[in-house]
Amino acid sequence: MQQADLFEPLLAAYRNVQINDEGISNAALYEALDLVGGERKPVGRARQPHNLEHRKVRWHQQTLRKLGLLERVPGQRGNWRLTPKAQEECDLTPAPEGVALVAFSTDLGVAIWTRTETLAGKLTDQISAVITSPPYPLRQARAYGNPSEAEYVDFIxxxxxxxxxxxxxxxCIALNVSNDIFLSKSPARSMYVERxxxxxxxxxxxxxxxxxxxNNPAKPPGPTYWASIKRQQLNVGYEPVLIFCNDPVRCVADNRRVLQPHSKRHAQLLAAGGEVRTAAYGDGAxxxxxxxxxxxxxGKIPKNLISISHVSKEVEKTRKAAKDLGLPVHGxxxxxxxxxxxxxxxxxPGGLVLDPFGGWLSTALACEEAGYPWIALEKMAEYVAGxxxxxxxxxxxRASFDLEGWNPGDTSRN
Structure with missing residues (x-):
């Protein structure tokens, strides 16, 4: 079992067994994970016998503790419990391995509750573009989880x-990633984007x-410690969008599809027939x-500096609707x-767009507005419902679930 594979079973075991804030003992945890008994093997320099599966569980407990999801119960040796943060995040239901459930579809596209790796190698459609915002390598993981900085390149x-x-x-493949990942206890930025x-x-x-x-004009100020307290950084304001192509000479991107209105001054210049003067700038360049x-x-060709706020009335309306239905809000x-x-x-035109990390289906909604066919994959059931x-x-x-009555853990309808 790989490192990340044990996180969800561990958290699920605590969610299912823990009563109030009393936590559970490791013995109860091993039983919940069906790890009672097992072979003991010599470990370390002392070659003392240990159950390797139990040892792995304890190692993951420490990792979850560092992520702020697990804590020891004071005064009780060997008892652990979920933190308030983890209890708030219990509402997310990841798709089981190998499961792919059509959550809903429209005339243009289909949203599938699944893990990216489950369907990625099984798709048969020709894809014109992959446009997505994958999880960022944050030190404090969001509710949906994310790979660490060290794991990120392999993950993508x-x-x-x-x-x-x-x-x-x-x-083309477009990746909206974060510029604001910092080295531990340092104002130095990670170079994961370059790697x-x-x-x-x-x-x-x-x-x-x-x-x-x-450029996000509404981006909250930060990093708080390095910008506001130590004063060694400027407030963050942008995120990179990396666009890759498998054959740049035959790239199908075309800026004529996204031309913007001319400025009033430039429109007046066009109406007058252009410049009437002779001049040289930049040493004649x-x-x-x-x-x-x-x-x-x-129209005007857009610049590659794109200024758009993340705040919108449509998102606020969706957040309210999600809360009313008891669904977690995507942050x-x-x-x-x-x-x-x-x-x-x-x-x-007519090309298929794929988003392998669908989230709340921003790319799918953009395709609907622009008239493009789409496929979106999303691991968390509550997010695909959102x-x-x-x-x-x-x-x-057409939805295959009832937002108020659907049990995402029931995979019998696959």
């Missing part, structure tokens, strides 16, 4: 590699097509001649406006 590469056989020639960029090229043969910057900028164009959404710009820029709230008014919406 293993998630994307099976999809490459379905990606059309010239197809990820190199790994996607060296391991998977992908080429860095664009490095766009998503840029020259103006009479008639420059006089050709009528359909890290990619803005639909950002997703839509990426969908239209990177995907030819995505269902967002897309419930779309043409052809």
């Amino acid at each position: 590469c293993h998630s994307l590699e099976p999809l490459l056989k379905n990606l059309i020639v010239g197809g 990820l960029t190199l790994a996607l090229h060296d391991r998977l043969g992908l080429h860095l097509h664009e490095r766009a910057i998503w 840029y020259k103006l001649r009479p008639g420059s900028f006089g050709n009528l164009t359909a 890290a959404l990619m803005p639909v406006k950002l997703a839509r710009l990426l969908v239209e820029f990177l995907t030819p 995505g269902g709230i967002r897309l419930s008014g779309r043409p052809g919406f």
Whole structure:
């Protein structure tokens, strides 16, 4: 069993056995995990016999403690309990290994409750673009969990590699990742983004097509300690969007699909037939001649600095609806406006868009608005249900669950 595979069974065991805040003993935990008995083998320099499965469980307890999900019960040796943080996060139900359940569909797409690795190598459709915001390598994991910084490059590469056989020639992969991962007890930023960029090229043969910057004007100030207390950092304000292509020469991205309105001044310049003056700038690198900028164009090419707030009325409405239904709120959404710009820029008309980390289905909603077919995979049942709230008014919406009565743990309908 791999390291991450034991986290969920451990947490599930505490959720199912723990009564109030009393915690449970390791003996009760081993029984809940069906690890009673087992072979004992010599370990360490002293070669003392230990049950290796029990030893692994205790190691994971320490890891969960560092994540703020587990704590010792004061005064009770060997008793552990869930922290308030972990108890708040108990509402998320991960898809069991090997399970793929169609949660809902529309005329344009389908949302599937599954683990990315379950379906990634089994898809048969040709994909024009992969557009997603994968979990960030945060030190304090969010409710849905995330790989550590050390695991992150392998995690992303293993998630994307099976999809490459379905990606059309010239197809693109866009990853919204975080710039704000810091080394432990240091204001120095992690270089995982650079390592990820190199790994996607060296391991998977992908080429860095664009490095766009998503500027979020509503981003909360931080990092609190290094910016507000130690004053060694500026407040954060942006996140990278890394865009890769499997064949950059034949890349299907086209900025004519995302042209923006001309500014009032430029529109006046076009109407006047262009410049009337002669000038040179940048030591002659840029020259103006009479008639420059006089050709009528359909719009302005967007810059790769994209300013979009993560706050929107649609998201607030969805959060209220989720709370009313007792669903957990997703705390890290990619803005639909950002997703839509990426969908239209990177995907030819009619091309299929895949989001392997669907979350609350921002990419799917962007595809619905822009008229593109889509597939979204999401591991957490409650999040795909939240995505269902967002897309419930779309043409052809058909859900395989009742938001108020569906039991996500019942996989008998697969």
